[in-house]
Amino acid sequence: MSAGSGPDTEFRVDCHVKILDDRVLARAKRAGLDAVVYAPHFTRLPEIRERAARYSDDDLLVVPAREVFTGSWHDRKHVLAIGLEEPVPDFITLEAAMSEFERQGAAVLVPHPGLATVSLRHADVAAYRDVIDAVEIFNPKRLPGGNRRARAIADELSIPPFTSSYAHLRPSVGVSYTAFDADLGIETEDDLVEAFNAGVGRRVVYESGLRRLRTSTTELAHLVYENTWEKIDRLFLSGMEPTHPSHIAYDGRFDDVSVY
Template sequence: MSERDGVTGNVDCHVKVLDDSVVERAKRAGLDAIVYAPHFTRLPEIREQAEAYSSDDLLVVPAREVFTGTWHDRKHVLALGLEEPVPDFIPLEAAMAEFERQDATVLAPHPEFLTVSLTEHDVERYADVIDAVEIFNPKHLPSHNRRAREIADRVELPPFTSSYAHLPRTVGVCHTVFDTDIETEADLLAALEDGVGRRVVYENGFRRWSTTATELAHLVYENTWKKGDRLFLSGIEPTHPRHIAYDGRFDDEAVY
């Protein structure tokens, strides 16, 4: 792990991309761990990729950012420590019930951001299930980050940050520093669930604003051309609730 004064763990709590360049960027940024949660990828595959890229120098923790609800009113929820796969496109209530049943570690990414996030009401409603709220995200403008911090403070839930990297260059622009060593997945889950002391660290110069611009441009792409391809051209997604992999468990919950 990184050599630092005191016992701490530097974690990027949510990235969408994973390859050799991502790992190298994470190491150069002094990270001890990253949480890998790509879109529309089933949990077994995520676990396999996370294990392949983990090493003594960088822990890669598998997770799922579940897309609850419909495309026009989807609410993203980040779940770590899942024992069984949970599909996208099921109601928020169903997803939260499944996370609670599995005793998963649940994070609220980018609250109240566009139409892809939990609202303050959602965070309050599920405060006993949610373990932390994201208060800084490179895709956010300053007003979004202020609003997210207000929600975390009002609901009295611990904060976290992530690069939310959809592009490799974004990895390392921000991270969460926990007041405990993070060497294993269990270490990270315990730190998040037990409210271990932490601080949010991020760059605020040219690189940060360049990252914001490029990631927002990528978001536009994802929600126009790529979204159309997902909905109309690609067939059933691997994480669709009616996919054969879920053995019919979520057929009645599917919103599509």
């Protein structure tokens, strides 16, 4: 684990981005990435998969994923699942989500642990350590103390690390990434899932200069927006989310574990 760039024998993955378009792809390629994991908020898995496939090419693999919001708006515990074959809604219990991820053989990642009321805490990670494949130990949206606490969780529980740009804004893409040994032959979504499931070695790479500071500042400002006006809009103005467990797309399968 280190800051800076690595050798050409690595497979470099920005493990969590929220946006995807031609400009994102161009920025990812300039950053030397081999893959990005695309997991937008409140978007159903089939739509994510379709968009990821449309933007993947020979130079950049776009991997579809879901950051599932378990629990209620006031106590959300985000979990990132890569390799899902069947949709999993938001606003279900953490226990139900973890059970479904395990059933499907997904790679289960913990983004920004311990961040406010939107993340798994140490006790949650400990409770599901046999299901969790990696813990994010560096997130450019977090202050240094938060990243140190995240690293401590991974170290104390002996869970492999990862990092991502957690990009909600295009300039953030590639500012931090996870680098796997290219000898693993990662070429597809399934290969990446297997790399996480098997706990193979990797480096956590991030920038620490002015670009990191600029990224942190702009992304934190966006976070404030997300949790004020945008949240109010979602709660009171927009109606049912497409990833709500009561949505017709889930055919009532998650009604008994819905928190709303």
